[in-house]
Amino acid sequence: MDTGSSDNESENNTPPDILDRAAAVRKKYETAYEKFITWRKNSKAKSFSENILLGYFEDISKTFKASTLWSQYSMLRTTINIKHNVDISTYPKLRSFLKRMSDTEELQQFLNEAPDEMYLLTKVAVAIGVTGACRREELWKLKTDDLKDLNSALLVKIQNTKTKKPRTFTVTGEFYNIYKKYAALRPLDMSENRFFINYRKGECTRQIVGINKFGGMAKQIATFLKLPNPHLYTGHCFRRSSATILVNAGGDL
Structure with missing residues (x-):
């Protein structure tokens, strides 16, 4: 079965505005991931541990609102899981920090x-x-x-x-x-x-x-x-x- 041909046909049948939105979402996810990777490199961190993620979110919380932090968390949860097979949704301290930031904003x-x-x-x-x-x-x-x-x-x-x-x-x-x-x-x-x-x-x-x-x-x-x-x-x-x-x-x- 020629799956590549099927995928191309499916993409060709997708309305252009949907394709544009999908591309914009992918770019947004990649941007969030690249920013984290850059921060991780500059911080000389080598893992995706909870403490590393917590440090990153504590850092960006100085400039981002709680709603934006949750958005960044969602995008990183997806991209890190896909690229590195690490599930950051299992990090309780990180989620607790984000919830605390939400409470503060409220x-x-x-x-x-x-x-x-x-x-x-x-x-x-x-x-x-x-x-x-x-x-x-x-x-x-x-x-x-x-x-x-x-x-x-x-x-x-x-x-x-x-x-x-x-x-x-x-x-x-x-x-x-x-x-x-x-x-x-x-x-x-x-x-x-x-x-x-x-x-x-x-x-x-x-x-x-x-x-x-x-x-x-x-x-x-x-x-x-x-x-x-x-x-x-x-x-x-x-x-x-x-x-x-x-x-x-x-x-x-």
Whole structure:
């Protein structure tokens, strides 16, 4: 059987615009592969190990958005598998890094786009929670005495930790500005010293925020961003983004 003739005939019967698109896609895949190979050569790397791929994506993440990183991952997964018989989809640390970058981008979008009148409480919980990689219990127990405003930054001390060891961290930059906006709205004559009190329509109430409300904030963020399956989002989904978004926001652990 003359398969070459059959292939040529099939190609001749394919509409030109489809052939052009296919050629453009192939070129895009090859370009992604060649860029990685060039980086690999310049880095004096000789394998396709997970650490090598992770190093590459950490490098390009400085200039690419999360959506572009996933696109690059998809193209490299295909080309490396075809050319070198290496399946990078089995690299859990690499996928975890890409997911963390996506979470970071989503959080930043929420902070930029969500109206303060409705979401300021969630924003300040994100500001403190992400900077300090806080659990919901730690946010719930946070007291005004645990916070010290340094005028240009906020010093936070978490007393009740899971490890029983207090820790401190500093909230700065955009996150500090979010804190200031919320703190200014808290009633001055509050007898309760819990920091987080409920917030509705641009005003703070005198009611303490319940622990379950902190647990539901990730779902609230996902719903606002119209992400698929928002009910699957938990506080942990955004807690793992702490290190990355902290750098972007100018925070300091």
